[in-house]
Amino acid sequence: MxxxxxxxxxxxYFKKPVAFHVLKDICFDIKRGEFASIMGKSGSGKSTLLxxxxxxxxxxxxxLYFNNExxxxxxxxxxxxxxxxxxxxxxxxxxxLSEFSVLENVMLPxxxxxxxxxxxxxxxxxxxxxxxxxDHLAKKRASQISGGEKQRVxxxxxxxxxxxxxxxxxxxxxxxxxxxxxxxxxxKQLKEEQGLSLLVVTHDIDFAERTDRIIQLEDGRVVN
Amino acid sequence: MTRWKVLLEIARTHLFTRMKSxxxxxxxxxxxxxxxxxxxxxxxGLNRMLDDLILNQTPHIxxxxxxxxxxxxxxxxxxxxxNAFHVVHSVKPRQSQKKIHNAYPILQYLKEDPAVKxxxxxxxxxxxxxxxxxxxxxxxxxxxxxxxVCLSNIRDYIIEGTPEALDNSESGILLGAGLARKMSLSxxxxxxxxxxxxxxxxxxxxxxxxxxxxxxxxxxGFAGLKTVQRILGEPRNYITDINIxxxxxxxxxxMARQLKxxxxxxxxxxxxxxxxxxxxxxIRNLITYSVSVTLLIVAGFGIYNILNMLxxxxxxxxxxxxxxxxxxxxxxxxxxxxxxxxxxxxxILGLLVxxxxxxxxxxxxxxxxxxxxITTYPINYNPWFYIIGLSFALLSTFxxxxxxxxxxRKIDPVxxxxxx
Ligand SMILES: Nc1ncnc2c1ncn2[C@@H]1O[C@H](COP(=O)(O)OP(=O)(O)OP(=O)(O)O)[C@@H](O)[C@H]1O
Ligand SMILES: [Mg+2]
Numbered sequence: 001m002x003x004x005x006x007x008x009x010x011x012x013y014f015k016k017p018v019a020f021h022v023l024k025d026i027c028f029d030i031k032r033g034e035f036a037s038i039m040g041k042s043g044s045g046k047s048t049l050l051x052x053x054x055x056x057x058x059x060x061x062x063x064l065y066f067n068n069e070x071x072x073x074x075x076x077x078x079x080x081x082x083x084x085x086x087x088x089x090x091x092x093x094x095x096x097l098s099e100f101s102v103l104e105n106v107m108l109p110x111x112x113x114x115x116x117x118x119x120x121x122x123x124x125x126x127x128x129x130x131x132x133x134x135d136h137l138a139k140k141r142a143s144q145i146s147g148g149e150k151q152r153v154x155x156x157x158x159x160x161x162x163x164x165x166x167x168x169x170x171x172x173x174x175x176x177x178x179x180x181x182x183x184x185x186x187x188k189q190l191k192e193e194q195g196l197s198l199l200v201v202t203h204d205i206d207f208a209e210r211t212d213r214i215i216q217l218e219d220g221r222v223v224n
Numbered sequence: 225m226t227r228w229k230v231l232l233e234i235a236r237t238h239l240f241t242r243m244k245s246x247x248x249x250x251x252x253x254x255x256x257x258x259x260x261x262x263x264x265x266x267x268x269g270l271n272r273m274l275d276d277l278i279l280n281q282t283p284h285i286x287x288x289x290x291x292x293x294x295x296x297x298x299x300x301x302x303x304x305x306x307n308a309f310h311v312v313h314s315v316k317p318r319q320s321q322k323k324i325h326n327a328y329p330i331l332q333y334l335k336e337d338p339a340v341k342x343x344x345x346x347x348x349x350x351x352x353x354x355x356x357x358x359x360x361x362x363x364x365x366x367x368x369x370x371x372x373v374c375l376s377n378i379r380d381y382i383i384e385g386t387p388e389a390l391d392n393s394e395s396g397i398l399l400g401a402g403l404a405r406k407m408s409l410s411x412x413x414x415x416x417x418x419x420x421x422x423x424x425x426x427x428x429x430x431x432x433x434x435x436x437x438x439x440x441x442x443x444x445g446f447a448g449l450k451t452v453q454r455i456l457g458e459p460r461n462y463i464t465d466i467n468i469x470x471x472x473x474x475x476x477x478x479m480a481r482q483l484k485x486x487x488x489x490x491x492x493x494x495x496x497x498x499x500x501x502x503x504x505x506x507i508r509n510l511i512t513y514s515v516s517v518t519l520l521i522v523a524g525f526g527i528y529n530i531l532n533m534l535x536x537x538x539x540x541x542x543x544x545x546x547x548x549x550x551x552x553x554x555x556x557x558x559x560x561x562x563x564x565x566x567x568x569x570x571x572i573l574g575l576l577v578x579x580x581x582x583x584x585x586x587x588x589x590x591x592x593x594x595x596x597x598i599t600t601y602p603i604n605y606n607p608w609f610y611i612i613g614l615s616f617a618l619l620s621t622f623x624x625x626x627x628x629x630x631x632x633r634k635i636d637p638v639x640x641x642x643x644x
Contacts, residue, residue, distance in 0.1 A: 084549020
C-alpha cells in the first residue's frame with residue numbers, strides 16, 4: 001500500500017513561557033485508504049501534532065513526507081498549495097467565514113484551486129452538503145447556523161477538493177450521536193470508495209475503536 | 225484567473241459588510257483629491273491669469289538704447305597703463321540719442337526672420353499733459369496701433385473707443401484711464417501736450433486705456449507714431465523702441481543676445497524682465513501641492529487605521545483562509561485590493577467633487593478693473609490634474625494598505641486557531 005503521510009522523528013519544543021518538549025520523537029505513517037485515530041489525554045499534544053502534519057506549523061525538527069515527497073523546509077507558498085490540493089482539515093472549533101453563505105464557504109477552496117468551472121464547483125459543493133444532510137442550509141449565512149451544522153459545513157469544505165487525506169481535530173465533538181454516526185459512516189464510505197486516508201483526533205472511544213488503527217499519545221510520545 | 229476572481233470576491237465582501245468604515249475611508253480620499261483638484265485648478269488658473277496680465281503687456285524681446293557712460297574712457301585709448309592704474313572722477317555719459325539707428329532696416333530684418341511672430345516700432349517720449357490749469361507729467365508712446373492689435377491684446381484694455389478710431393485720426397490720443405480721471409476728461413474732449421522743450425500740441429481723446437496697473441494708467445497715453453514724431457519735431461525714422469514677439473517664447477534669451485551683438489542695442493528678454501514673477505507662481509504651486517499632500521497623508525492614515533482594524537477583526541478568517549490553502553500572498557492581495565478599491569472609489573468621487581467645486585468657483589463673479597476681460601474667477605481645467613489626482617489617490621492608498629496587508633500576510637494561522 002502507498003504511504004500518503006510519513007512522520008519521521010518529529011520533535012517540537014515550545015520555548016515560551018518556559019521551555020517545554022511537547023512532541024517527542026514522533027514516527028508513524030498513514031497509508032492510502034487508512035482510517036486512523038489519535039487518542040490521548042487533554043494536553044498530550046494531539047492538536048499540536050495535527051498542525052504539524054497539516055503543514056501549517058513549520059516550527060519543528062524531524063522530517064515530514066507527503067506522498068513520499070519531503071515537505072519539511074518547503075516554501076510557504078508551496079505548502080499552501082499542498083494544503084489546498086491534498087489536505088482537508090476540520091478544526092477542533094468550527095471555523096467558517098461568517099460573512100459568507102454556507103455554500104460559498106464550501107466552494108472557496110475549490111475556487112482557489114481553480115481547476116473547475118464555477119458551475120461544477122457549485123454542483124460539487126451541493127453534493128457534499130447533501131451527503132451531510134445540510135443542503136437546505138446552502139443559502140444561509142454561516143453565522144446563522146448551529147454549532148453542529150457548522151461542523152458539518154466545515155467537513156464539507158474539507159472534502160470539496162477531493163483531498164488525499166482528511167485530518168480532523170475532534171470533528172464530531174459537537175455532534176449528537178445520530179449525526180456523529182452519519183459522519184463516521186461518510187468517512188468510512190469515502191475511505192472505501194475513493195481511497196481517502198483519514199487521521200482523526202477523538203475523545204470518543206467507540207468512534208476510535210471502529211477505525212483501522214488507534215495512535216495513542218501520552219505526554220507527547222506515541223505509546224503503541 | 226479564477227484565483228484573482230475569488231480573492232477580489234473576498235475583498236468585496238469585506239468591504240460591503242463593513243460599509244460604514246469603507247465609506248469613511250473613501251470619503252477621506254475624496255476630500256484629499258477633491259481639495260487637490262479644486263486648489264490646483266484655481267491656483268494655476270490664477271497663475272495663468274496673472275501671467276497673461278504681465279506677459280501680454282511685455283514684449284518677448286525689447287530693443288532700446290540706454291544712456292550710459294562709455295566703458296572705454298578716453299584715457300584708456302590714450303595710454304594703456306602697464307604698472308599703473310588710473311582713476312577718473314565724475315564720469316558723465318556722453319550726450320547721445322535715445323534713437324535706434326537704422327530702426328527700419330532692423331524692423332525689416334526681424335520681419336523676415338521665421339522665428340519672429342512680429343515686431344513693432346515705438347517712440348516713447350516724456351511729455352506733460354495739460355488741461356486747463358492742470359499740468360501732469362507722463363509718457364506718450366507713439367505706436368502703429370493696428371500692428372499692436374495684431375500682436376498683443378491691447379484691444380482688451382481699451383475700455384472706451386476703438387483702436388480704429390486712433391488709426392483714423394491724425395491727432396488722436398488714447399489716454400490712460402487714471403490720467404483721464406485725474407483731469408476729469410472723457411472721450412471726445414481735447415487735451416494739450418507739451419514737450420520737454422516747451423512746444424505745445426492739441427490732441428483729441430479718441431479712447432481710454434486701462435491696463436489695470438495704476439502706475440501705468442496714471443501716466444500713459446498712446447498716439448500714432450507719426451503724431452508723436454511730429455510733436456517731438458523728429459524725422460520719420462525716429463524710433464526709440466522695438467518690441468518683438470516670437471513664436472517660441474523660450475528662444476527669447478538666446479535671440480536677445482544675438483540681436484544685442486548684431487545691432488549694438490540694448491535687448492532685454494521677457495525672462496529677465498519677469499524673473500520675480502516666476503517665483504510667485506512657484507510659491508503658489510508649492511502651497512497647492514503641500515496642502516494636497518497633507519490632506520492625502522491624513523486620508524492615508526485613515527485607510528491605514530481602518531485596514532488595521534479590519535485585519536485585527538478578521539484574524540480568524542485569515543487563519544481559515546491560510547489553513548484551507550490560500551497563501552500569504554493571496555491574503556496580502558485581498559487586503560491591498562481593498563485599499564486600492566477604496567482609493568479608486570474615493571479618488572474618482574474626489575475628481576468629481578473637485579470638478580464640481582471648480583465649476584462653482586468658475587461661476588462666481590470676479591470683476592476687477594485690472595482685468596477687463598475677466599468676469600469670473602479663473603479656473604484651469606487641465607486634464608493632467610485629474611490624471612495626477614487619481615495617481616496620487618492610488619499611490620497613497622497603496623502605501624497605506626501595504627503595511628497592514630503585509631502584516632496579514634505574515635499572520636501565523638496556528639497561533640490564531642489556538643488563540644480562541
Ligand atoms: N503556544 C503555546 N505555547 C506554550 N505551550 C503551549 C502552546 N500551545 C499549547 N501548549 C501546550 O502544549 C500542550 C499540548 O497542547 P495541545 O493543544 O496539543 O493538546 P491537546 O492534546 O490537543 O489537548 P485537548 O485534547 O485538550 O485539545 C499543552 O500542555 C499546552 O498547554
Ligand atoms: Mg486539542
